[in-house]
Amino acid sequence: MVAKKNTDERSLWERLENPAPSPRPSLSARKFAWTAVGIADAEGLDAITMRRLATELDVAPMAAYRYVAGKDEVLLLMGDLVYAELEIPEAGLGWREVHRLVALRTRELLLRHTWLARLPPEAVLTPSPNRLNISERCMASFDGLGIDADEKMAAYRTVDSFVGGAAGTEVAVASLMGEKGWASGDDVRGGLAPQMSYLVQSGRYPSFRAWSMEAVRKDDRAWQFELGLECVLDGLSARLGI
Amino acid sequence: MVAKKNTDERSLWERLENPAPSPRPSLSARKFAWTAVGIADAEGLDAITMRRLATELDVAPMAAYRYVAGKDEVLLLMGDLVYAELEIPEAGLGWREVHRLVALRTRELLLRHTWLARLPPEAVLTPSPNRLNISERCMASFDGLGIDADEKMAAYRTVDSFVGGAAGTEVAVASLMGEKGWASGDDVRGGLAPQMSYLVQSGRYPSFRAWSMEAVRKDDRAWQFELGLECVLDGLSARLGI
DNA sequence: TCTGCTGAGATACAACGTACACAAGGATGT
DNA sequence: ACATCCTTGTGTACGTTGTATCTCAGCAGA
Numbered sequence: 001m002v003a004k005k006n007t008d009e010r011s012l013w014e015r016l017e018n019p020a021p022s023p024r025p026s027l028s029a030r031k032f033a034w035t036a037v038g039i040a041d042a043e044g045l046d047a048i049t050m051r052r053l054a055t056e057l058d059v060a061p062m063a064a065y066r067y068v069a070g071k072d073e074v075l076l077l078m079g080d081l082v083y084a085e086l087e088i089p090e091a092g093l094g095w096r097e098v099h100r101l102v103a104l105r106t107r108e109l110l111l112r113h114t115w116l117a118r119l120p121p122e123a124v125l126t127p128s129p130n131r132l133n134i135s136e137r138c139m140a141s142f143d144g145l146g147i148d149a150d151e152k153m154a155a156y157r158t159v160d161s162f163v164g165g166a167a168g169t170e171v172a173v174a175s176l177m178g179e180k181g182w183a184s185g186d187d188v189r190g191g192l193a194p195q196m197s198y199l200v201q202s203g204r205y206p207s208f209r210a211w212s213m214e215a216v217r218k219d220d221r222a223w224q225f226e227l228g229l230e231c232v233l234d235g236l237s238a239r240l241g242i
Numbered sequence: 243m244v245a246k247k248n249t250d251e252r253s254l255w256e257r258l259e260n261p262a263p264s265p266r267p268s269l270s271a272r273k274f275a276w277t278a279v280g281i282a283d284a285e286g287l288d289a290i291t292m293r294r295l296a297t298e299l300d301v302a303p304m305a306a307y308r309y310v311a312g313k314d315e316v317l318l319l320m321g322d323l324v325y326a327e328l329e330i331p332e333a334g335l336g337w338r339e340v341h342r343l344v345a346l347r348t349r350e351l352l353l354r355h356t357w358l359a360r361l362p363p364e365a366v367l368t369p370s371p372n373r374l375n376i377s378e379r380c381m382a383s384f385d386g387l388g389i390d391a392d393e394k395m396a397a398y399r400t401v402d403s404f405v406g407g408a409a410g411t412e413v414a415v416a417s418l419m420g421e422k423g424w425a426s427g428d429d430v431r432g433g434l435a436p437q438m439s440y441l442v443q444s445g446r447y448p449s450f451r452a453w454s455m456e457a458v459r460k461d462d463r464a465w466q467f468e469l470g471l472e473c474v475l476d477g478l479s480a481r482l483g484i
Numbered sequence: 485t486c487t488g489c490t491g492a493g494a495t496a497c498a499a500c501g502t503a504c505a506c507a508a509g510g511a512t513g514t
Numbered sequence: 515a516c517a518t519c520c521t522t523g524t525g526t527a528c529g530t531t532g533t534a535t536c537t538c539a540g541c542a543g544a
Binding site: 301302308 | 491
């Protein structure tokens with residue numbers, strides 16, 4: 001009574017934790033998701049195909065549908081799986097340190113799995129265990145500081161938004177490099193140059209032109225990220241009095 | 243010598259501004275992009291199909307390929323077109339006000355066109371005129387404040403990252419509502435409840451549970467956004483001494 | 485009028501997600 | 515030991531997608 005495809009109304013997570021004692025369970029939803037993670041890491045999100053997953057596991061194209069409602073559920077599961085890699089900060093740390101660590105580690109995670117930021121909205125919004133573990137730790141770090149529940153959520157979301165946005169752009173660069181076979185930041189600039197040079201040479205963007213001539217660090221994203229992160233944390237500290 | 247599909251090596255923007263004087267120019271790249279925007283606004287990004295665009299314009303399925311290298315270029319163009327809606331802050335405003343206005347207006351733009359945040363990486367990274375106009379205004383707002391080119395870019399990117407991340411989540415909610423036909427925030431909570439309740443009832447997420455019982459504003463995203471934005475601006479002001 | 489080029493159409497193909505019906509083979513009750 | 519059922523995995527098939535390629539129609543310049 002477990003994986004009869006469309007007839008099982010239980011949530012994905014419930015099904016995963018309570019699999020029916022079955023005769024021949026050689027496959028599983030997690031197995032599909034793990035191989036999907038492997039493929040996506042190596043070849044990008046577009047390489048994830050129900051057929052590809054099947055061939056990778058030496059199984060018929062439709063085999064996955066016994067364990068998963070559809071491709072969307074595979075993506076959802078992939079998203080949750082990799083978040084298990086993120087080490088949750090130890091107990092006893094202050095809120096600022098907790099959020100700093102989570103931010104830095106999330107960035108690394110996103111850069112390691114560049115497809116993560118490109119999952120469909122459903123996969124991002126649906127609550128999932130490993131993601132919730134992290135949110136829980138972040139929210140808990142505000143306990144006892146005298147701020148209310150709404151402020152806790154707002155503060156958490158603020159840091160998380162910054163991280164998602166900043167890493168998202170970095171990831172876009174990285175996944176574009178993967179698609180196009182570019183290796184360095186120079187390749188990126190070179191690849192985008194045809195579009196860029198025509199526009200910049202028009203003289204309509206003087207500040208941009210100035211930056212490209214004066215800047216020393218150019219696109220040091222790690223530096224930009226850490227600077228921005230400290231700004232956000234400073235701001236929270238000041239506005240919420242924590 | 244303009245739109246011979248694969249033989250024209252010029253950048254998209256150059257081609258748009260200098261169309262070849264042609265005998266019968268009834269179609270154009272922009273025409274396809276505009277109808278695409280209309281469809282995406284009404285039915286979401288997944289409704290954008292080369293065939294759909296063609297039928298919408300009463301034209302053969304392959305007609306667009308004379309003006310556009312492929313679907314990706316349509317998406318790129320869509321992204322640029324809607325950014326023209328964003329009113330650029332008037333001259334004479336201080337950097338903080340400029341960035342505040344751009345941030346608020348970008349959020350509104352993203353919520354108005356929920357597909358915008360889901361364009362492929364190429365469409366986000368490729369420099370485009372209307373997007374560059376905004377970046378230019380933001381970068382220029384730092385002139386004469388005594389910060390160097392690298393700091394300008396870092397500061398701009400910081401605000402932009404926060405905006406992108408925060409609005410991105412809001413947009414994910416909105417586009418999920420569009421897909422599922424949900425109308426209110428309660429519908430969202432209701433739709434996600436099957437996944438959520440199993441997890442939260444497990445007792446593994448006490449802080450989350452506490453929030454859902456104690457919070458008053460629940461998910462007031464606009465409030466969260468403005469609070470976060472002020473934090474970011476405060477932080478930049480302090481760290482860069484501007 | 486002839487030649488050549490260009491805008492648009494028609495046809496075609498491979499790849500995708502997934503619905504559906506069916507077969508194989510342990511588990512179970514007797 | 516045997517018959518039964520239920521679950522797992524297969525085979526086949528359909529509709530939809532992006533796009534390569536060939537073809538034709540009609541205006542330009544000679």
